[in-house]
Amino acid sequence: MADKKALLSIVDHKGNRERTLELPLYSGTLGPDVIDVHELTANGFFTYDPGFVSTASCESKITYIDGDNGILLHRGYPIEQLAEHSDYLETCYLLLYGDLPSRKEREKFEYTIMRHTMIHEQMRALFAGFRRDAHPMAIMCGVVGALSAFYHDSLDITNEVHREICAYRLISKMPTLAAMAYKYSIGQPFIYPRNDLSYGGNFLHMLFATPCVDYEVKPVLARAMDRIFLLHADHEQNASTSTVRLAGSSGANPFACIAAGIAALWGPAHGGANEAVLVMLNEIGDEANIDEFIARAKDKDDPFRLMGFGHRVYKNLDPRAKVMKQTCDEVLTELGLEDDPLFRIAKRLEKIALEDEYFIQKKLYPNVDFYSGIILKAMGIPTEMFTVIFATGRTPGWIAHWHEMISGNYRIGRPRQLYTGETKRDYIPLTERN
Ligand code: SDX
Numbered sequence: 001m002a003d004k005k006a007l008l009s010i011v012d013h014k015g016n017r018e019r020t021l022e023l024p025l026y027s028g029t030l031g032p033d034v035i036d037v038h039e040l041t042a043n044g045f046f047t048y049d050p051g052f053v054s055t056a057s058c059e060s061k062i063t064y065i066d067g068d069n070g071i072l073l074h075r076g077y078p079i080e081q082l083a084e085h086s087d088y089l090e091t092c093y094l095l096l097y098g099d100l101p102s103r104k105e106r107e108k109f110e111y112t113i114m115r116h117t118m119i120h121e122q123m124r125a126l127f128a129g130f131r132r133d134a135h136p137m138a139i140m141c142g143v144v145g146a147l148s149a150f151y152h153d154s155l156d157i158t159n160e161v162h163r164e165i166c167a168y169r170l171i172s173k174m175p176t177l178a179a180m181a182y183k184y185s186i187g188q189p190f191i192y193p194r195n196d197l198s199y200g201g202n203f204l205h206m207l208f209a210t211p212c213v214d215y216e217v218k219p220v221l222a223r224a225m226d227r228i229f230l231l232h233a234d235h236e237q238n239a240s241t242s243t244v245r246l247a248g249s250s251g252a253n254p255f256a257c258i259a260a261g262i263a264a265l266w267g268p269a270h271g272g273a274n275e276a277v278l279v280m281l282n283e284i285g286d287e288a289n290i291d292e293f294i295a296r297a298k299d300k301d302d303p304f305r306l307m308g309f310g311h312r313v314y315k316n317l318d319p320r321a322k323v324m325k326q327t328c329d330e331v332l333t334e335l336g337l338e339d340d341p342l343f344r345i346a347k348r349l350e351k352i353a354l355e356d357e358y359f360i361q362k363k364l365y366p367n368v369d370f371y372s373g374i375i376l377k378a379m380g381i382p383t384e385m386f387t388v389i390f391a392t393g394r395t396p397g398w399i400a401h402w403h404e405m406i407s408g409n410y411r412i413g414r415p416r417q418l419y420t421g422e423t424k425r426d427y428i429p430l431t432e433r434n
Contacts, residue, residue: 003027006035030064030073046416053312056237057413058245062095062400063236067313070365072320074234075099083323088229089113089199092171092396095234096403116172117193117202119180120150127184136181136388137266143177144170145259155253157406166254167399174392175199179206182385200225203392208380220334221379227327228372231320232390234397235368236313240265244398245405249413254402261398262391268307271394273369274386276307278377281342281349290349298358308370309353315363324371331375343374 004025010018021043024036034056037047049055064073072079075094082091086100093101093109101109126146130139147169148155154165180190183206191206201222209215235241243264247257265271284293297306311318332340350366353359373386381389 004033028059031066041416046418048418051312052237052242057242058237058405060237060401060404061098062404063234063397065236065313067311067315070314070316070319072235072318079231079319080323083227083230086230087199088226088233088393089171091230091233095396095400096167112168113172114195114199114202116168117176117195119147119173119176123147123150124180124190127180127190130184132185132187134185136178136185136384137262137272137391139181139184140177140388140391141259141263141266143181144174144262145256147173148253148255151255155255157248157251157253160407163254163403163406167396167403170254170258170395170399174395175203176206178385178388178392179203181388182207182382185382185384198222198226200229204379218334220330224327224331224375224379227323228375228389229393231324231368231372232393234394234400237401239267239270240394241398241401244402246413248402248405249410251412254399257402258395258398261394265391265394266387271369271387271390273307273367274373274376274390275383277346277369278342278373278383278386280307281345281374284345284349286341287345287348290345290352293349294352294356297353298356306349306353306359306364308366308373309359310362310364311367314365314367317365318367320368321366321370324368324375325366328371328375328378331378335378337378340374340378342377346371346374 004027006023006025008021008023010021012018021039023039025033026036027033040047047055062075064076065071074082074091075098077086077094077100082094086094089110090101090106092113093106123143123146126143127139130142151166151169154162154169156162176193183190189211191209191211193202194205195202197205197217201217201219204217204221204225205215237245240261244257244261247260248254252260268276280293284290293304293306296302296304297309328343332338332343337343350370353364353366358364369390372390373383376386376389377383
């Protein structure tokens with residue numbers, strides 16, 4: 001596979017060349033070439049790349065991102081086209097199997113997913129162990145990992161059928177668990193899933209129906225929910241997906257790996273940003289305060305960052321943010337909230353930031369999290385549930401990457417380090433210490 005080579009010359013502090021290493025260079029179908037650095041260890045070197053800014057951790061065929069040009073492809077299909085013409089379950093199928101399904105494949109996949117949405121009845125008792133005011137993400141970390149205690153009949157990761165059953169169970173049951181986490185936090189009874197509703201509609205029904213009065217799912221909100229799930233479905237080797245791959249590389253079962261991914265997603269620098277955007281917009285409170293917050297975001301001595309802005313890979317507008325903003329317009333119009341003050345602040349904040357030299361120079365654009373929270377809030381979903389919805393949407397991506405790794409040749413992930421600690425020293429008995 002190596003068609004080119006990289007020459008690495010090691011020179012001493014006087015510039016005298018000590019030696020030259022030849023490293024294989026591989027080309028993918030899209031994106032930068034990669035330098036295979038395996039041989040460095042045998043030559044006494046490690047690479048050093050905190051935050052993995054320049055590190056390709058694996059080979060993958062699932063998603064491609066071109067950050068400079070704001071391009072996102074799932075199995076080659078642009079996210080804008082999937083958002084306009086496809087739906088979430090079809091995108092799940094695409095991520096898992098690599099191609100768009102035929103009509104029959106799509107019907108079978110949708111039928112199967114929508115008929116595995118119930119969880120083991122005994123799992124309901126797990127929720128009772130949490131305080132009512134537990135953050136729903138804390139509950140999700142617990143109950144998703146606990147799936148491996150209930151579905152141990154399909155945990156042989158070397159068995160292709162088991163891997164597929166786990167993928168289906170996770171995609172089917174995440175909305176049910178997410179809705180249960182919400183219902184538990186507001187002290188309302190759990191609502192069972194309904195097979196007759198769409199994936200997004202069923203989720204909204206489980207969130208908002210009660211035994212006393214039914215909840216009629218508005219088609220535009222069901223479509224918006226489906227669109228939000230779709231826009232979050234996968235995103236290459238982001239922090240949570242890399243966590244799932246690393247957990248999976250030890251042979252851990254897929255439910256435990258997805259629970260690890262949920263934990264990594266929770267951070268405000270990652271999936272927790274959608275919740276943090278709403279907190280920030282509420283803190284800004286009025287368009288008159290925007291300049292103050294922009295100044296704080298630019299102040300090196302102020303830890304405040306403009307949540308929903310910036311991205312490790314996108315140095316252009318996140319293509320998902322563009323679609324999310326359109327969806328935001330649709331939902332707010334449908335709900336008669338065109339003048340939603342938070343949306344007004346968000347649009348003004350985006351305009352000011354995109355014209356500000358600091359943001360232009362650092363190539364900071366709105367990302368997927370900037371508008372999603374406004375839609376979810378308008379739909380009546382509480383801020384604490386935003387990252388739970390992100391995790392639900394991201395499940396097919398996590399499981400597709402896990403499956404791609406486990407079904408191929410892989411090794412346990414075990415990075416090394418640059419050690420700058422103490423050199424060897426002898427123990428000092430307590431009697432001889434000060
Ligand atoms: C997601 O990886 C993925 O694909 C993630 C994701 C996915 O789908 O899985 O796309 C989902 O996580 C989106 C990102 C959500 N996070 C936020 O919106 C939080 C706010 N953004 C930042 O914290 C930050 O932009 C990150 C974490 C997203 C990216 O961080 P990097 O790549 O490590 O960049 P950096 O922190 O080194 O920032 C580069 C410079 C710094 O200034 P200097 O030190 O060079 O002077 O830009 C500045 C930063 O201070 N900067 C910001 C900023 N983001 C970066 N300044 C103000 N506000 C911001 N939001």
